[in-house]
Amino acid sequence: MRLVLDELAEKEATKTMQTHETVIHAGRLLATPGEAPRRGQSVWIAGGKIKSVASGFIDPPSGARLIDLKDKFVLPGLIDCHVHLTAQLGADYRLRLVEDTDPKVALDAAQRAQVTLAAGFTTVRDVGALTPEVIYALRAAIAEGKVPGPRILCVGAILSPTGGHGPAYGYRGDVCACIQSNIGVCDGIDACRRAVRAQVAQGADAIKFVATGGVLSNLRAGVDQQFTDDEIRTIIETAHRLGRPVSAHAHGAAGINAALAAGVDSIEHGSFLDDQSIKLFLEHRAFHTPTIIAGMTVLEMAQRGGALTPAQTEKALGVGEHIKQALARSYRAGVRITFGTDMGVGPHGQNAREFALMAEAGMTSADAIKAATVNAAELLDIADVAGSLAPGKSADIIAVDGDPLGDVTELERVTFVMARGVRATIGGMS
Ligand SMILES: [Zn+2]
8 A cells, every 4th residue: 555655646746747837048049950049048848848938038937937047058858869778888798698687687777768868868769679678668667757767769679680680699599599589580571571560569669670780799790781672671661551760770881772772761870881872861861870989989899809709899890980981971962860879889878979979070060969859859750749849849958058059069068957847867876
């Protein structure tokens, strides 16, 4: 009985926070990235959503609280389209895979969600977990206000052919089977169709498949195309029929181009994209999610030694630097860019470090911010909820002290975070 009462009290508390009205006075407000920021704006929040955005500093209605951000730059909460909350690469990663129970993985993932939110990321897309149940549970717990964290959209398991990128390798066969759910492994058209439907049945918001090999699978299988063209077409067609956007993990050009030609919504990494890729990106209006920081992280690990296996090291040295060059090329050509970090490779909570790398690839601050808000929301199919601050949208709001349009690395130092109308604690575990 006590437990039930506590639960009710907790639900009530969450409800109160969300129904509480709030007015934010913003010194500068970038309500819609891509447009110009405005000085002296008020954002009125009710029920976790934005009620209005108005010029000048309006008085809060009686009973509403006022948050004074008059000396800050206020913008929509950031969106990372590519994270893995159930993972954290490190020297002991291969041991963690066999030692950690699912409950341990879930609690670790919850802590990573919290530091990600504290860093200003109010929405993330988890693009692959070895145990999808964990990420679905975390998505629900956050949505119900029980655990602090960003809104999570997820793909469940990554779809991979047998021997493809994604699953665990290099342990005894029965240990490999223990570590991962095989639900994402599929070969041939029928199995690919079934695998997409199985992800959706389990609760996937989107589908992710491996169009090519990847760096971190412990297998000497390169980073070129893995699924056949007809398997790729089947996956994309089946997912779209079920209303799910599709992302393709892809390094080699043949895999990138096969996925783009079949109508994929985004290419993740895109390391070795070529002229044909650019043509297809533009023709299909697909997004490029580069995740430069992941390439740099595995490159550093490979050079330092100790953490990666020989097969991983070989591929990390080959791919590492190319992602930044790929972004420079796609951005210059006018391809639409979405923000993603592949955190889980790099350390969760440091997602905003990707912005500096995007700038090094030639992106303007305004376009990098747009990639992490407006564009990301469009790719994730949540443009009616997130990505900009407008009436009816979720009150996902962050603030920084400086001007991120002048120096995009200001976003590494977020000083205010609100997610779905609830103010988040900055500074992670404090
Ligand atoms: Zn990834």
